[in-house]
Amino acid sequence: QKEVEQNSGPLSVPEGAIASLNCTYSDRGSQSFFWYRQYSGKSPELIMFIYSNGDKEDGRFTAQLNKASQYVSLLIRDSQPSDSATYLCAVDETADSWGKLQFGSGTQVVVTP
Amino acid sequence: GAGVSQSPSNKVTEKGKDVELRCDPISGHTALYWYRQRLGQGLEFLIYFQGNSAPDKSGLPSDRFSAERTGESVSTLTIQRTQQEDSAVYLCASSQGLAGDEQYFGPGTRLTVT
Secondary structure, eight states: OOOEEEOOOOEEEETTSOEEEEEEESOTTOOOEEEEEEOTTSOOEEEEEEOSSEEEEETTEEEEEETTTTEEEEEESSOOGGGOEEEEEEEEOTTOTTOOEEEOOOEEEEEEO | OOOOEEEOSEEEEOTTOOEEEEEEOOTTOOEEEEEEEOTTOOOEEEEEEETTSOOBOTTOOSTTEEEEEOTTSOEEEEEOSOOGGGOEEEEEEEEOOOTTOOOEEOOOEEEEEO
């Protein structure tokens, strides 16, 4: 059973601090990794994707990928109350060649003013 | 352009009734996914359509659940003889159907079985 694991949280972060979210995956052949943000009562929205080892920065968000250790992380710099949401990690399934993703259960982030 | 749309946005039904949920994917997206999300839980994969290939039904929880898709357009998810445990938000997503491609989600249908 391929798995994507995340700490459920809640992760409490003071406003202005860095939020660090981690995700581990079991499918060693996975090549594509995504972070989605889901506000309460809303559907998930894509915020980052990463395919190569290393860091990828987009505004206040940085995704980090380490395929050897099978983990992907998301850093949120200068956290704002509007960043309070559940963050879902998603990983492609290598047995499927058409883009099927497996989602973690999400980490709840609470940014406190 | 238009995103993924779903209807109805909310559905309340009595236990034992059948319901149909609809999803309109982004135009040109060949892949379409259905997920279920119970309150406070993660996404539960239900079924996946890719072009003219046989759908991946591995996530359907019972034979009361079925889904159809017409070509590369609209999909309907049908739940027969609904049970209270079917209460959840049903999310549809679509993608271009390429390896490594991101999925875009619709707003969901909130189903409540009384």
